[in-house]
Amino acid sequence: MGKTLAEKILSEKSQGDAHSGAFVVAKVDLVFAQDTTGPLTVREFQTSGFKRLANPEKTVLFLDHAAPSPNQQLSADHILLRQFSRQSGCLIFDVGEGVCHQLVAESLAKPGDVIVGADSHTVTAGALGAFATGMGSSDVAVAFGLGKTWLKVPETIKVVVSGSFPEGVSAKDLALHLIGQLGADGATYKALEFGGDSVVKMSIPGRLTIASMAVEAGAKVGLFPSDEVTQDYLAEQGRSDHYQPVSPDADASYEKIINIDVSRLEPMVSQPHAVDNTALARQLKGIEIQQVFIGTCTNGRLEDLAVAATILKGKKRHPDTRLIVAPASREVLLGAIEAGYIATLLEAGAVILPPGCGACLGLHQGVLADGESCLSTANRNFKGRMGNPDAFIYLGSPATAAATAITGEITDPREVM
Amino acid sequence: MLCGRAFKFGDGISTDHITPGRLAHLRSNLPELAKHVLEDAEPTFVSRVRAGDLIVAGSNFGLGSSREHAPLVIKKVGVSAVLAKSVARIFFRNAINLGLPVLLCDTDKINDGDELEIDLAAGVVKDKTNGSRLTFKKIPEVMLRILNEGGLIPYIKKYGDFRL
Numbered sequence A: 001m002g003k004t005l006a007e008k009i010l011s012e013k014s015q016g017d018a019h020s021g022a023f024v025v026a027k028v029d030l031v032f033a034q035d036t037t038g039p040l041t042v043r044e045f046q047t048s049g050f051k052r053l054a055n056p057e058k059t060v061l062f063l064d065h066a067a068p069s070p071n072q073q074l075s076a077d078h079i080l081l082r083q084f085s086r087q088s089g090c091l092i093f094d095v096g097e098g099v100c101h102q103l104v105a106e107s108l109a110k111p112g113d114v115i116v117g118a119d120s121h122t123v124t125a126g127a128l129g130a131f132a133t134g135m136g137s138s139d140v141a142v143a144f145g146l147g148k149t150w151l152k153v154p155e156t157i158k159v160v161v162s163g164s165f166p167e168g169v170s171a172k173d174l175a176l177h178l179i180g181q182l183g184a185d186g187a188t189y190k191a192l193e194f195g196g197d198s199v200v201k202m203s204i205p206g207r208l209t210i211a212s213m214a215v216e217a218g219a220k221v222g223l224f225p226s227d228e229v230t231q232d233y234l235a236e237q238g239r240s241d242h243y244q245p246v247s248p249d250a251d252a253s254y255e256k257i258i259n260i261d262v263s264r265l266e267p268m269v270s271q272p273h274a275v276d277n278t279a280l281a282r283q284l285k286g287i288e289i290q291q292v293f294i295g296t297c298t299n300g301r302l303e304d305l306a307v308a309a310t311i312l313k314g315k316k317r318h319p320d321t322r323l324i325v326a327p328a329s330r331e332v333l334l335g336a337i338e339a340g341y342i343a344t345l346l347e348a349g350a351v352i353l354p355p356g357c358g359a360c361l362g363l364h365q366g367v368l369a370d371g372e373s374c375l376s377t378a379n380r381n382f383k384g385r386m387g388n389p390d391a392f393i394y395l396g397s398p399a400t401a402a403a404t405a406i407t408g409e410i411t412d413p414r415e416v417m
Numbered sequence B: 001m002l003c004g005r006a007f008k009f010g011d012g013i014s015t016d017h018i019t020p021g022r023l024a025h026l027r028s029n030l031p032e033l034a035k036h037v038l039e040d041a042e043p044t045f046v047s048r049v050r051a052g053d054l055i056v057a058g059s060n061f062g063l064g065s066s067r068e069h070a071p072l073v074i075k076k077v078g079v080s081a082v083l084a085k086s087v088a089r090i091f092f093r094n095a096i097n098l099g100l101p102v103l104l105c106d107t108d109k110i111n112d113g114d115e116l117e118i119d120l121a122a123g124v125v126k127d128k129t130n131g132s133r134l135t136f137k138k139i140p141e142v143m144l145r146i147l148n149e150g151g152l153i154p155y156i157k158k159y160g161d162f163r164l
Helices: A005-014 A038-047 A072-088 A100-108 A120-128 A137-146 A171-182 A197-201 A204-212 A228-236 A302-312 A330-338 A341-347 A398-407 B021-026 B030-034 B069-076 B089-097 B141-148 B152-159
Strands: A023-027 A030-034 A059-062 A091-093 A114-118 A131-134 A148-152 A156-162 A191-195 A221-223 A256-261 A268-270 A278-280 A291-295 A322-326 A350-352 A373-376 A392-395 B002-008 B054-056 B081-084 B102-104 B115-119 B124-127 B133-135
Touching (some): A005 A023, A005 A191, A038 A137, A072 B021, A100 A120, A100 A204, A114 A137, A120 A204, A120 A221, A120 A228, A137 B152, A156 A171, A156 A197, A171 A204, A171 A268, A204 A228, A204 A302, A291 A398, A302 A330, A330 A341, A341 A350, A373 A398, B141 B152
Parallel strands (some): A030 A059, A059 A091, A114 A131, A156 A256, A291 A373, A322 A350, A373 A392, B002 B054, B081 B102
Antiparallel strands (some): A023 A148, A268 A278, B002 B115, B124 B133
16 A cells, blocks of 8 residues: 555654554654743753753754843743753754744755654644654653654645636635634644645745644644755755655555645635634725734745735835734845845835744734734734734735735735735 | 542633743743643633642644643643543643643533542543543553653653653
8 A cells, every 4th residue: 555745754764664543653853942942841851861962963942932032031041042052062043043944944854854843833844845743842852862753653634736826815825725624623633745736836935834834723744745846945055965755655545635726715814713713805804903914934934025025015004004024034034135025015114023933922022902903924813822812813825914014904915916 | 540620611722822922931930830821711710720620621622832831831730631522732742741641532511610530540530510421532552651651751761762
């Protein structure tokens, strides 16, 4: 019997015949934690009795959630992580480098890898063909020490994507449509595996957007096969040697197959307080928005800022709507400066944040007031997510966010394009 | 045998309900962080919960973030187990890794405040208030061994490696 992408990668990394339902111990190619999960990870590593990291050069700490730190407690956590990096020899990406998942995609993840991160959006690297999954600090601490982890080989839901995206519709709308269809627990414990002619044409940023949101349907991983697009992406980063083709067998067995024709999609929005509470953007016209946020591991890349800048060029944000933009990494920010997107966004009235995660999880930078509503390009709209349980978060694409910033109410981007 | 009162919660309780991002600065101060456990879902929970009590939830409990602090503060305030119709993957793994049992059963039959008695080995929840008896789904063997050692860190200290 053929194997799914998840079964193939886990067979290779466990040196066995990994079929769904089996329990395996898999070699971990990359393991990481960030500044809100890292301190607990480091403490657990130390109490486990490990003397050293299994692979210091494949163990990474990212200071991205509180970047730069807004208070003394988080500054102390940062010191703990910097000290651990010095003592253990692990890599560290300090404040200002960017969101961990973006940096993993830009410089670390390889097709066929098993990646374990103390952050639920670790699934993002599935875009490059890596079996990448989020775990808690204990599991990550043990992966720090052993260089391996145990996994249940997941059943796979295959998502076959066909057609071309209409103008104003993008990978984010596909992700929201899929989660609306599956439900917030529709893929719990399972792998989502993407394929179809539309995926072959899709850019890596688009794939990263979709993979990052796999966990919002409960999935363990959101996997894309690697192909020429992956190869070109790695080559652009000077990592051609990191490429290897990974793909499922033609006779792989899937729990179910979902077909989506993207040419029929429209701009989508998730309504408070659940990602699967989806509607068409045009159905929500008239809902006033006090803050628009463009950024995160889901939609903070150059391609996303380009879409926003194109829509906002020569226009101004609505006077009652703040516009906050957080590029996903230093490289993205530099690229956006070079391309003129940052100037365009600033002229439209945007605030540019340093690369990082703070606004998305409500840690700092853009905390909402009671009763306020935000249209965000992030991945979660749970109650309290942006720092205030009495605020409301709507999720949409960069195009929908830019259009909404202009009108001050939820707007289908096709109205302003 | 675990005994305690049921605190009922609905569907889709996220890790942001349990320990939100706005309190990230308290994650290295667990006693302080624990004072806010689940406050965005039920503000009076933390003042009423006693050692041994049980969280009884609907579907997809613990969805969202990988923050292990969520089950950590639930355990810290004395909750002896979480019962739910279904549970998010990372939360499930994290809770077991901390020695906190997560039991999957039809929680509709349990009412808020009911006195429960749980036999982990037999896989049975007895509701002493309404007399009903529920069975819960078997925890996978690999996780049961971690749970029986009190969590992943004690397990690794003892065995030094995974034993599937």
